[in-house]
Structures are given as C-alpha cells and as structure tokens.
Amino acid sequence: MTAHVPVAVLTAYATGELGADDAMAWPVEAHLETCAQCQDRLAGLIPAPVGEMLAETRTAILARARNGPKPARRRRLRRLTHRWAAWSVFPWALVTLMAVIAAFLLDAAFPVRSAVVLLLAPVAPLGGLAVAWSRRWDPAWETVAGTARAGLELLLRRTVVVLATVLPLLAAVGWRLGTNPALWLLPCLTFTAAALLLGGLIGVSRAAVLLGGAWVLAIVLPALVTVRMPVFVQTESLPGWAVTAVALIGLTILRAGDHRHLSK
Amino acid sequence: MVRAVSAGEVAPSTQAWQVEATGLRVKAGSRLAVDGLDLMLAPGVHGLLGPNGAGKTTLMRALATVIKPKDGRLRLLGHDVRDRRSLRALRSRLGYLPQQFGFYPKFTVRDYVEYMAWLREVPAADVPAATQRAIDRVGLTDRAGSRLKSLSGGMLRRAGIAQAIVNEPDLLLLDEPTVGLDPEQRVEFRELLRDLGDASCVLVSTHLVEDVVAACSDVLLLDQGRLAFRGLPADLARAGASDGVGDSAAERGYSVLLRDHRSAA
Ligand SMILES: [Zn+2]
Numbered sequence: 001m002t003a004h005v006p007v008a009v010l011t012a013y014a015t016g017e018l019g020a021d022d023a024m025a026w027p028v029e030a031h032l033e034t035c036a037q038c039q040d041r042l043a044g045l046i047p048a049p050v051g052e053m054l055a056e057t058r059t060a061i062l063a064r065a066r067n068g069p070k071p072a073r074r075r076r077l078r079r080l081t082h083r084w085a086a087w088s089v090f091p092w093a094l095v096t097l098m099a100v101i102a103a104f105l106l107d108a109a110f111p112v113r114s115a116v117v118l119l120l121a122p123v124a125p126l127g128g129l130a131v132a133w134s135r136r137w138d139p140a141w142e143t144v145a146g147t148a149r150a151g152l153e154l155l156l157r158r159t160v161v162v163l164a165t166v167l168p169l170l171a172a173v174g175w176r177l178g179t180n181p182a183l184w185l186l187p188c189l190t191f192t193a194a195a196l197l198l199g200g201l202i203g204v205s206r207a208a209v210l211l212g213g214a215w216v217l218a219i220v221l222p223a224l225v226t227v228r229m230p231v232f233v234q235t236e237s238l239p240g241w242a243v244t245a246v247a248l249i250g251l252t253i254l255r256a257g258d259h260r261h262l263s264k
Numbered sequence: 265m266v267r268a269v270s271a272g273e274v275a276p277s278t279q280a281w282q283v284e285a286t287g288l289r290v291k292a293g294s295r296l297a298v299d300g301l302d303l304m305l306a307p308g309v310h311g312l313l314g315p316n317g318a319g320k321t322t323l324m325r326a327l328a329t330v331i332k333p334k335d336g337r338l339r340l341l342g343h344d345v346r347d348r349r350s351l352r353a354l355r356s357r358l359g360y361l362p363q364q365f366g367f368y369p370k371f372t373v374r375d376y377v378e379y380m381a382w383l384r385e386v387p388a389a390d391v392p393a394a395t396q397r398a399i400d401r402v403g404l405t406d407r408a409g410s411r412l413k414s415l416s417g418g419m420l421r422r423a424g425i426a427q428a429i430v431n432e433p434d435l436l437l438l439d440e441p442t443v444g445l446d447p448e449q450r451v452e453f454r455e456l457l458r459d460l461g462d463a464s465c466v467l468v469s470t471h472l473v474e475d476v477v478a479a480c481s482d483v484l485l486l487d488q489g490r491l492a493f494r495g496l497p498a499d500l501a502r503a504g505a506s507d508g509v510g511d512s513a514a515e516r517g518y519s520v521l522l523r524d525h526r527s528a529a
Binding site: 072074078079082083138139140141142143144145146147148149150151154257260 | 325328329330348351352353355356358360361362364365366367368371374375378379380382383384385392396408424427
C-alpha cells in the first residue's frame with residue numbers, strides 16, 4: 001500500500017462523477033477493497049443522501065439479524081455419530097450380543113470341556129461386516145455407493161464400528177471365563193482381515209458369508225457334535241494364529257486399492 | 265477438519281463433453297440393459313425418455329458410477345470411470361438421485377443432506393451453508409428439522425433432489441425426479457432444472473413427456489438399450505402434429521418416433 005487514492009479522485013468517485021463503467025474507477029475500487037484508511041476517507045466524502053441510505057440499510061440488516069430466523073444449531077456429536085455409524089448394523093449387534101452370551105453360558109456351565117466363546121470369536125465380526133456393506137441391508141446403498149467416500153473409506157469406518165462392538169464384548173466374557181485374550185483376539189482379527197482381503201475381489205458381504213460359513217461348517221459344527229475342542233482354540237495354535245493375522249493384515253493394507261473400483 | 269484441495273479439483277472443467285460414451289454396454293442382472301450406446305452430453309438439461317425396460321435406470325446407474333459397464337468406453341467429466349486413481353475426485357463432482365432412493369428414516373432432512381454433502385466431500389467448513397442452500401432451493405426450508413419418515417412422497421423426492429445438488433455437481437443425474445410432486449411443485453422444479461442446467465450437465469430420466477418439453481434443452485429417446493432418437497423438444501411436437509397416440513402433440517410425437525425406430529430395426 002504505497003500510494004493512497006488522491007483526494008480529488010476519491011471525491012469524484014464518491015459523488016459518482018467517476019462512474020462504475022469508467023476504466024479509471026477500477027484501480028480505485030481495487031485499492032478501496034483492501035485499504036481501511038481510504039475506506040474511512042471515502043465515508044467522509046460521500047453525499048448526504050447516500051450516507052442516509054447506507055445507515056438505513058445497516059439498521060435493517062441488524063434488525064433482521066436480531067429478529068430473523070435463528071441459525072441452525074451446530075450439532076457436532078450428532079454429525080459425528082452419523083458419519084461413523086453404519087445404521088444397518090444395529091440388529092446385527094443385538095444378534096451377536098445374544099450369541100456371545102449364549103456361548104458364555106455354555107462355557108460357564110461346562111468349564112472343563114467347553115470353549116464355545118472361542119469357537120465363536122472368529123466369526124463374531126463377520127456378520128456385522130456382511131450387513132454393513134450389503135445392498136440388501138443398507139437402505140441408502142444406491143445413493144451412497146456412487147459417492148466419493150464410498151468404497152475404502154466407508155468400509156474402514158464401518159469395520160472399526162464392528163470391531164469396536166465385538167472386541168469389548170469378547171473381552172468381557174473372556175475375562176469372566178479366564179481365557180487367554182490372544183485366543184479370541186487373534187482369530188477375530190485374522191478373519192476380519194481375511195474378509196476385507198477377499199472382499200476386495202468378490203465383495204465384502206459375500207466374503208464374510210463365505211468365510212463365516214466355512215468356519216462354522218468345518219470347525220464349529222464338528223466340535224459341537226463330537227464335543228471335542230479343536231486345536232484352533234487351544235494355546236498351542238497361538239503362534240500359527242499370530243503369523244496368519246500379521247500376514248493377512250499386511251496383505252489387506254497392501255491390497256486396500258481393491259476397494260476403490262466400481263462394484264460389479 | 266480441513267481437507268487439502270488439489271489443483272485438479274479447482275481447475276475449471278475444460279473438457280468439451282461431460283459424458284462421453286462409445287459402444288457402452290451395461291448389464292442389469294443377466295440382461296444387457298444398455299446395448300451399444302453412443303452418447304455425448306455437454307452442459308444443459310437433457311431429457312431421457314423411453315418405455316419401461318428401455319435401459320434408462322441402468323444407464324443412470326452406470327453414469328452415477330454405481331455399477332460397472334460391461335463393455336465400451338465411458339468417460340465422465342474427462343475421466344475414464346475405470347481409472348481407480350481419478351474415481352474419488354470424479355465422484356465428488358457427481359450428483360445422483362436414484363429412482364428408488366432409500367434413506368435412514370430417523371434422519372432429519374438436514375441430517376440427510378448434510379450426511380450426503382460429507383459423503384460427496386464438500387469441504388467441512390462449507391457443509392452447513394451448502395446444506396441450507398440445497399434445502400432452500402428445493403423449497404423444504406420449513407421442514408429442514410423434520411424426520412424423513414414423516415415426509416410425504418413429494419417432499420421425500422425433494423429431499424432426494426437436495427442431496428443430489430448439495431455439492432453443486434458438474435454432472436447431475438436425476439432418475440424420475442418429478443414422481444410424487446404436485447403440479448405447482450413440478451413447475452418450480454422445472455425452473456430449478458433450467459437454473460442448474462446453466463452451469464452443469466443435467467440428465468433427467470422421466471416418463472413424463474411434458475416435463476421434457478417444459479424444462480429440457482434436448483431430448484434423448486432410449487429404446488432397448490440404444491439411442492432411438494435425439495433432438496429438440498420441438499421436434500417431438502412436430503413428429504406428433506398429425507399422427508400417433510397421446511394427449512399432447514409431444515406425447516404423440518414420442519409414440520411416433522418410438523414406432524418408427526422399432527419398424528426400422
Ligand atoms: Zn489507501
């Protein structure tokens with residue numbers, strides 16, 4: 001701001017002598033936009049009728065701001081829940097809660113032979129994953145699927161919600177039963193990663209159903225029928241679970257781009 | 265939350281066509297609903313007409329990047345839809361009202377439009393103002409706090425339009441937007457359409473020929489997954505001046521053009 005607008009030019013601008021369509025007015029206006037000092041000088045130079053009109057306008061605007069419709073309240077918490085929650089997972093959360101409690105009661109009744117909670121741990125998050133990203137269960141799927149945040153970002157948010165529901169539940173019953181936390185945590189994470197990894201190729205819903213079904217048919221049912229707990233829920237399989245979990249989580253991160261394409 | 269805006273996002277859209285489809289084939293289930301479509305769309309309001317099962321909704325879904333084309337080339341706003349790197353940036357410039365648009369019943373109109381603005385990556389600081397503006401434009405200002413499940417069909421449709429325009433998209437896809445609107449609301453909606461078509465490319469799929477005549481700058485007639493006719497709304501009326509079935513000249517023209525296309529095929 002080196003040169004201010006000369007008084008003569010500013011007076012001509014204030015009285016309208018220097019019209020808005022005059023090319024000479026443009027540098028004056030450009031300067032006025034940023035210079036408070038010249039704005040003040042201009043205010044002193046404008047003719048009385050213009051001054052009155054401006055004062056009236058100011059009063060009207062202030063009155064409207066005071067008496068007009070109130071601005072909508074800021075609702076941070078509400079917005080936050082909307083952005084994180086996957087609305088369709090609520091019924092699933094209830095079903096999972098009941099299943100885990102039922103498993104807990106069985107284990108508590110037959111503490112020596114039974115490990116139903118551990119058999120359930122790998123598949124506990126899968127139902128939620130199947131539901132959270134399913135066309136059938138999410139009423140707004142069609143509207144949401146073509147948006148910028150659909151795909152990877154929403155998927156990760158919904159996975160976090162599902163895990164945040166399942167893990168505390170398993171932690172609570174595991175603690176009551178006195179089981180080694182790694183025995184439910186590692187299988188739970190392994191299957192979650194596997195569902196996301198496979199989901200990049202065939203869709204997360206389908207992958208979750210497939211993996212959950214395979215685990216139930218191949219491991220859970222035989223175990224319940226023969227009343228013999230498989231090696232997968234015993235402490236000696238922990239190193240195996242750990243290696244698989246780390247490998248699958250790594251692969252899932254590497255293949256995250258698979259969720260960025262169009263659905264088939 | 266502040267999001268970095270890349271140079272590419274703020275660059276003016278310089279591509280000549282908002283939609284460029286060549287030999288486009290899209291499946292609906294096991295059926296090829298769009299079968300070898302060539303289509304170029306520039307800014308303006310384009311009306312998409314056609315009988316049930318012509319492939320209108322499938323075409324809209326493919327343009328909305330909801331389903332993947334089976335075959336052919338599809339470029340939207342200058343980006344190939346199969347290009348993973350540009351998909352997210354492309355999607356933030358799209359607006360889409362599906363024919364059957366589901367919603368979360370407990371959301372209010374404001375919740376819903378705000379949520380969709382966030383999903384479409386409207387910068388966080390602009391979300392409240394953009395939401396209010398979209399709600400005002402569809403005339404739902406005094407129902408902004410109402411839950412979606414309490415709205416009438418016409419109001420729901422307008423809430424759906426509000427979420428589609430909240431990011432001021434460069435390509436706006438509206439599938440049957442006038443369903444459930446009363447005559448007065450339809451007139452207001454046509455004004456909104458003309459307004460939107462000044463700056464962006466709007467494709468409106470409808471079964472109401474009168475909507476197209478009143479609000480669109482050109483008419484596309486789709487039949488069996490292909491473009492049967494493209495012209496001005498006035499061409500419809502001309503074709504139906506002395507022939508065809510329907511209540512108005514444009515409706516008769518629609519039936520004539522469809523019949524001619526089918527007998528030629
Ligand atoms: Zn100055």
